[in-house]
Amino acid sequence: MSRLAPPATSRAAWLRRDAERISGSLPPLLVQAERIARSLVPGAHGRRRPGPGETFWQYRPAHPGDTLAQIDWRRSGRSDRLFVREMEWEAAETVMVWADRSAAMGYRSELASRSKAERAGLLALALAVLLTRGDERVGLLGTEAEPPRAGQSQLLRMAAILAAEPESPPDFGHAPLIHTPRVGRAVFLSDFLGPEETILPAIRQAAARGIGGVLVQILDPAEEEFPFAGRTRFESMGRSIRYDSEQAASLARPYRDRLAERRERLAQVARGWRLIPHRTDESPRKALIALYKSLGGA
Structure with missing residues (x-):
């Protein structure tokens, strides 16, 4: 017998509750980035x-x-x-957040209790909670909540978006360009495993504008450890890519090398940004604290 999926309002409430819980013990996030030349909105920094x-x-x-x-x-x-x-x-700081909601982010192995997309949404909202407590403005890139705002209404708007199932998501995430003026920092949460042309242009554009930021690479433990052996069929979540292997264990070393190369490539393009690796079997609080420190928290 199949279970009915909880309504989007219930998922939004769950996401908001968990975000509040893991961020509750942290002080307000004080973003220390390059400050905009003129104050547009009174803040607390x-x-x-x-x-x-x-x-x-x-x-x-x-x-x-x-x-x-x-x-x-x-x-x-x-x-x-x-x-x-x-x-x-x-003056208030403006922080733009991108939470990858592609089909690839829906992957969850038996080694984790949450998918990559669920973890990205939770961290994005928890970070927004801290930013709002510090009177910062936050925008969710590529969504109706992209215009940066502060306050409870923005948190509720983000929670509803992040809790809803995206319609016809692409196989891999396509990082959007930042068009908002006077942005201080940006945070991208993704597995960053898709084609480079879907990820790197947005990072290059932000870095060229002098926007500092953080890349949080969220991976399932199976994607880190590659525990596959024997005859295995690998498929992308959108099933646009398929590969059959008779000896999957022989792919482990080349796979890890490619993963290390991708991380090095990200670090090269995002000069001045920090890359935070995070696994979905780890505590979300660990990643949130790393984010907090990377954005200037004491």
Whole structure:
């Protein structure tokens, strides 16, 4: 007897609950990236320079042109000079996230309890929770939630998208280009096993724009260990690729070499970015903490 799949609303609630749980013990994510030249949305992150904000920055001697309202009379009263109290400039960071939802990401072996797509969605939403707690703006690339926003409504929008089953997904993920202006950082979550032409252009474009970021390569433990032996048929999830082997064990070494070459290639293209390998049999918290540190968390 087959089971009915839970409705999308239930999956969204489950995804949001798990994302909140694994991110609950972490402080707000403080993204330390190249700061945009101008503040468009007030945030909660100091820019280590004077400007509009609520956090005290420093005292400086008053200059011609300063108004009486700018003078800090208490500090000036302890000296024979006038001082101005400067506040630290604050601005919101914009972080764009891509969670690969291709057919290949639906793979799950007996060695893991979740598919790669489920893990990518969970990490993407957990990261968005931390970004929102830090008053950052986040956008989900390639979806209706791509325009970066902060707040609860954006989290709910992302949860609904990530929990829904994509319609006619491609065999392998196609990383979208970032067209949003003034992006500080980007996070790509994928297995990165598809053709290079579907992945590398978006990474090159982001790096060329000066956008820093993180690549999280999510693999099933079977894709890391290659435990196959004997006569085996390999098929892509979309069944566009098929390969029959009489001695699958003989492919293990070449496969691992190709996997290492792909990671090296990603590192070469994404200069200044960090590549985080993650297996679906590992705790999602481990990957989230690595993401947190890579984006500037203490």
